[in-house]
Amino acid sequence: MTQQLLLDILPGTLPTLDGFIAGANQAAIDAVRDLKPGRALYLWGGPGSGRSHLLRAQAHAQSGHYLDARTPAHWLQALATDEDRPLTLVAVDDVGDLNAAAQAALFALFNRWRAAASTKDAFALLTAGDRAPLTMPLREDLRTRLGWDLVYRIEQLSDEDRTQALRDRAGQRGLKLPDDVLHWILIHHDRDMGRLTALIDSLDQYSLARHRPVTLPLLKELLMAGPSGATPPDRPAAE
Template sequence: MAVQLVLGVQLPQSATLDAFVGQRNAHVKASVAELVAGRTERLFVHGPTATGKTHLLQAACRAIGDSGQRSVYLPLAQVGRQATALLTGLQDMDCVCVDDVAAIAGDREAEIALLSLTDGLRARGARLLAADAEPPREIGLALPDLVSRLAWGGAIATIELDEPDRQELLTRRAAQRGMELPDATARWLLRHHGEHDVPALMTILDTLDHASLSAHRRLTVPFVKQTLAGPR
């Protein structure tokens, strides 16, 4: 796999396009798949938190790396002051997936580095997949040229998952852990803990995974209810 990792950032095993679930954002997955296949060179994904943007960027990075090409996933909100240096060193990649672009808004050197990267990738026919909560014109970038470059391939929006998508996500993630999550239990979780965002639901799934393994119990509604209620 020709994936370059930066500053210890690891790609989760679940970060694949096949593992991306739900119908509400299927159009976004399809657009990312077009870029992975090399039929497009640039795309900007935006939308609310926990709607799958990071998953899609990491999945694209993995898929392109698995094909033998050089790819990198760069989360700008995590790399902090290293952003300028890292962006400068990615000119030779076949695909760069840049997450949390707004993290460098107002940092002139970092913005220039990203602008140079976008031009360098385009000159070589390489790909750029970027993401943030808002589209390029609304994330506070100081360089108009960078805004226009990020919008070249078009911007596509993710939307919040509805209940069927959230249930499918819970069921699929449970299966990846080797757990069987019955539909009735998944519906109970969403009914009683559905106010949580997706990362919080994944944390609940981790808790249930450990509890079921320790107790050698299936994830029935009574067992899940007892586990999440905690000790009395």
């Protein structure tokens, strides 16, 4: 039973800021929500802290661009150099994994952002990585640019926060989540709340499709079914 199997079967959901469980991160979430053209914000935190959720959510909310280390460097370079293309927000994730060409492109994008900051062409720049700016494994001039404006650390949720968040999500769906199921999820799954939330949604759909209550055996059955065995949402399985 692998994490990759879990990722394969969970439905794609569009992240939103309202769907992010704040915990100790309310100030960071407010900074993302209030990010205006001409401002830059760097978020950092460990795997599963929710950095990508926040970047994707805000890029969607502001009709912006989301890129990460897997995005071809020339796409980022185009945003940095094509001044005829209007920008609202550019979000660049996992900056510590950018190759040399992508680092050069992000450096150029910072320069465009700074030059446009007080003009009608101003745009917001949102970046994220797994550590503080000056400790990133990047070229020196790019490290300093990451800290040019706002910097926030994203803290991991406490077990109490995660427990309450999962109970709230289940309650929103009218789903009774037994204690043994909740305990198993918290022990065996990673701390990424986006994935945890998607798992609850998938479990609810699977339970409805199978006309069976949520139990630990049903959860394990869902995880073992994989893409070929999972029932599409809102389509009852043949019994």
